[in-house]
Amino acid sequence: MPELPEIETVLNGIKPHIIHQQIKEIIIRHPTLRWPVPKNLSEKLVNQKINNIHRRAKYLLIEFEHGTLIIHLGMSGSLRILTHDFPPKKHDHADIKFSNQTILRFNDPRRFGAILWTDEPISSHPLIKNLGPEPLEKSFTGKSLFDKAKSRKISVKNFLMNNAIVVGVGNIYAAEALFMAKIHPETLASKISLKRYQLLAESIKKILREAIKQGGTTLKDFINSDGKPGYFTQFLKVYGRAGLPCVICKTKLKNKKIGQRSTVFCEQCQHK
Numbered sequence: 001m002p003e004l005p006e007i008e009t010v011l012n013g014i015k016p017h018i019i020h021q022q023i024k025e026i027i028i029r030h031p032t033l034r035w036p037v038p039k040n041l042s043e044k045l046v047n048q049k050i051n052n053i054h055r056r057a058k059y060l061l062i063e064f065e066h067g068t069l070i071i072h073l074g075m076s077g078s079l080r081i082l083t084h085d086f087p088p089k090k091h092d093h094a095d096i097k098f099s100n101q102t103i104l105r106f107n108d109p110r111r112f113g114a115i116l117w118t119d120e121p122i123s124s125h126p127l128i129k130n131l132g133p134e135p136l137e138k139s140f141t142g143k144s145l146f147d148k149a150k151s152r153k154i155s156v157k158n159f160l161m162n163n164a165i166v167v168g169v170g171n172i173y174a175a176e177a178l179f180m181a182k183i184h185p186e187t188l189a190s191k192i193s194l195k196r197y198q199l200l201a202e203s204i205k206k207i208l209r210e211a212i213k214q215g216g217t218t219l220k221d222f223i224n225s226d227g228k229p230g231y232f233t234q235f236l237k238v239y240g241r242a243g244l245p246c247v248i249c250k251t252k253l254k255n256k257k258i259g260q261r262s263t264v265f266c267e268q269c270q271h272k
Contacts, residue, residue, distance in 0.1 A: 002073045004058060004135070004168030005211035010079050011055050017081045017102055018062075022049045025097040033093065034074060034114045044117055045069070045096075056122075057131050057167035067119040070127065074112030080105045132166045135204050140166055142198030149189040149197070156192060157185035158259040160204075169204055171261050172239045173211065177203040178265065179238045184272040185263050186256075191272075210235060238264040 002010075023045045031037040038044070044067065052063040060079075062069040071079070084101040094106040094115055106115065118125050133140045148165055149156075159165060160174045169177070178185050180203035183196060192200075214235065237247050242255030242264045251268040 002058070002077070003170040003172055004055075005173070005208055007055055007058050007060065007073065007168075008212045009215050010073070011053065011060060014079055014081055014104060015053050018050055018096075018098065018104055019053060020049055020051075021098040021100055021102075022047065023096060024099045025095075027095040027097070028093070028115075029088065030093040030111070033108065033111050034072070035116060037094065037115045038117045041115070041117060056128055056134075057163060059127065061122055063122075067117060068122045068125075070114065070116040070118065070122075070125070071106070072114040072127075074108055074110060074114065076110040077106065077108035077113035080107065130164055132162075132164050135166050135168055135201075135208055140201060140205075142194060142201040145201055146192075146194045146197040149192065152189040154189055155186050155258055156183060156189045156200075157261075157263055159189035160200075161259070161261070166204075168208070171263075172236070173204065173207050175239045175263055175265065176207045176237060179270060180207060182270055184267075184270040185258055185265050187272045238266065240264070 024047075026042040026045055028037050028041065031039070045064070048064050048066070050062055051065060054061055054063075058072060060071040060073075062071065073079070082103045082105050084097065084103055086103065086105075088095070088105070089107070091109045092105055092107050093111070096104040098104070106113070116127075122128055133144070145166070149159060152159055157174055157178065160169045160177070161171065175185065177200060181196065181200040183192065183200060238253055241253050242262075244253055245251065246253055246266040246269060249266065249268045251266055253264050253266055255262060255264050257263065
């Protein structure tokens with residue numbers, strides 16, 4: 001599943017091509033995604049110009065004068081910038097055609113993604129209003145994590161992956177950040193000290209910034225906006241390396257399901 005760095009990579013890839021562009025046509029080939037694509041999308045968007053586009057958690061928010069288009073890539077979705085005569089392929093479910101002859105094409109083999117519209121302020125939308133802070137913003141700190149964790153009787157891994165606590169720290173980057181901070185993923189969130197949370201917050205920021213710099217993580221279902229895979233996979237220390245030696249102590253990495261998610265860690269380096 002594309003995570004925060006992958007979505008940021010897509011945002012950076014498509015923004016220069018669509019910002020301030022006027023929409024000429026909307027083509028919806030398969031409206032049955034995770035939620036139905038609004039039937040009146042063409043009515044809302046044709047002849048309108050894009051004012052801005054930004055990311056909130058894993059949602060891409062395309063802003064217009066009278067509302068916001070919400071795009072989520074789900075587990076296997078991708079967005080590509082193409083020429084107007086590029087023929088659609090299987091799983092190309094939607095096109096946004098612009099007056100400059102380019103197309104923003106949405107592809108999603110599993111159809112777990114979403115294309116939605118809201119006329120209301122985006123901050124009040126049900127998918128957005130309860131989200132926690134962005135991990136790369138100044139408001140996200142070790143102190144904020146420590147304060148939220150005081151009464152939490154869940155593993156720190158599950159705690160980090162709760163979007164009400166912090167957004168965008170999915171399975172890959174939670175595992176990598178916990179390894180960098182030398183924290184065992186099964187440790188109860190309420191049992192971790194302020195000092196260790198400060199280290200964890202800095203680890204999360206460092207891991208995410210590096211992943212964005214490298215263009216995201218190469219996953220079999222992820223293709224970024226220019227059609228090239230991300231390259232952060234070569235920097236992964238634990239995710240996807242179960243049974244291989246730890247890069248620090250050479251102990252065999254362990255794989256365990258925590259909260260129904262596969263989690264790889266080093267029992268020697270990561271302490272409870």
